[in-house]
Amino acid sequence: MSGIDVFEALRAASRTDRRSPIVCERFDDLGADGEPCRLGIMGGTFDPIHNGHLACAEQVREAFDLDAIVFIPTGSPVFKRDQRIAPARERLAMCRAATADNLHFDVSDMEIARGGDTYTIDTLRTLRSHYPDNVELFFIAGSDAIASVSKWKDSDEMGCLARFIAVERPGSELSLTQREAIVKGAPNIDLLFVTIEALAISSSELRARLVAGKSIRYLTPQVVVDHLMEHGFYREEAVSHD
Numbered sequence: 001m002s003g004i005d006v007f008e009a010l011r012a013a014s015r016t017d018r019r020s021p022i023v024c025e026r027f028d029d030l031g032a033d034g035e036p037c038r039l040g041i042m043g044g045t046f047d048p049i050h051n052g053h054l055a056c057a058e059q060v061r062e063a064f065d066l067d068a069i070v071f072i073p074t075g076s077p078v079f080k081r082d083q084r085i086a087p088a089r090e091r092l093a094m095c096r097a098a099t100a101d102n103l104h105f106d107v108s109d110m111e112i113a114r115g116g117d118t119y120t121i122d123t124l125r126t127l128r129s130h131y132p133d134n135v136e137l138f139f140i141a142g143s144d145a146i147a148s149v150s151k152w153k154d155s156d157e158m159g160c161l162a163r164f165i166a167v168e169r170p171g172s173e174l175s176l177t178q179r180e181a182i183v184k185g186a187p188n189i190d191l192l193f194v195t196i197e198a199l200a201i202s203s204s205e206l207r208a209r210l211v212a213g214k215s216i217r218y219l220t221p222q223v224v225v226d227h228l229m230e231h232g233f234y235r236e237e238a239v240s241h242d
C-alpha cells in the first residue's frame with residue numbers, strides 16, 4: 001500500500017467507526033468527566049427558527065449558568081396537528097445553520113427521527129437515560145406553554161427527569177397569583193421563572209412576511225434568510241410533515 005492508500009484506508013476506517021450521536025454532535029459526551037454540569041433543552045417547532053429563539057436561549061443560558069443548550073425541533077407537534085408546517089428536514093437544517101456559530105448551542109434530530117406524535121416525556125426519558133446523573137436537565141419553554149404543563153403527557157414523571165424554566169417576556173409576565181396557580185397545579189415539577197429581554201419576533205410573523213413577499217432580514221440569522229430565499233417553501237402551498 002502506498003502512503004496515500006494507507007491514509008485513505010485510515011480515513012475510511014475512522015468514518016465507519018464513528019458512533020452516530022444519540023443526542024447531538026457537540027454534547028453527546030457531556031458530563032463524561034464526572035463534573036456537575038447543566039444542559040438546557042429548547043423545544044419548539046422552529047418553523048422557522050428566529051432571533052427571538054436564539055436570544056431567549058442565550059439569556060436563559062446566562063441566567064442559569066447552563067453549560068450547553070440543545071435545540072430539539074419537534075417532529076409532529078400534537079398541538080399543531082391541524083396546522084401546516086414546513087418539512088422537518090428543512091426546519092432542522094435551518095436550526096443547525098442558525099446555531100452553528102455558538103459553541104454552547106447544538107441541535108438534535110431526536111424528535112424528528114423518532115416519528116409519530118411528539119411528546120416531551122419521551123425526549124426527557126431519552127436524555128435522562130443517555131446522560132450520567134451529574135448532568136442536570138433544564139427544559140426551557142415560554143411561560144404560556146408552561147402554564148398547561150400539568151396537562152402534558154406523564155407530567156409527574158417529567159418532574160423527576162428535569163427542572164422546568166418558564167420564560168417570561170416583558171409585557172407578558174405572569175402575575176404572582178398566576179405563577180402560584182401554575183406551581184400549585186404541577187406540585188411534582190420544579191418550576192423556575194425568568195424574565196428575559198424580549199425580541200418581539202415569532203415564526204408566524206416571519207411566515208406571514210414571506211407570504212407577503214416582505215423582507216425578513218435581521219429577524220433571523222442571514223443563513224436562515226438565504227435558506228428560505230433558496231427553497232421558498234413558505235411561499236408555496238405544498239407544505240408537509242416529511
Ligand code: ATP
Nearest residue numbers: 043044045046052053056141142199201202203204
Ligand atoms: P409560532 O409563531 O409558529 O407559534 P414561535 O415563534 O412561537 O412560533 P415556537 O417554535 O412555537 O416559535 O417556539 C419555541 C419556543 O420559543 C417556545 O418556548 C416559545 O415560547 C419560545 N419563543 C418563541 N418566540 C420567542 C421570542 N420572540 N422570544 C423568546 N422566546 C420565544
Ligand code: MG
Nearest residue numbers: 142202203204
Ligand atoms: Mg408559538
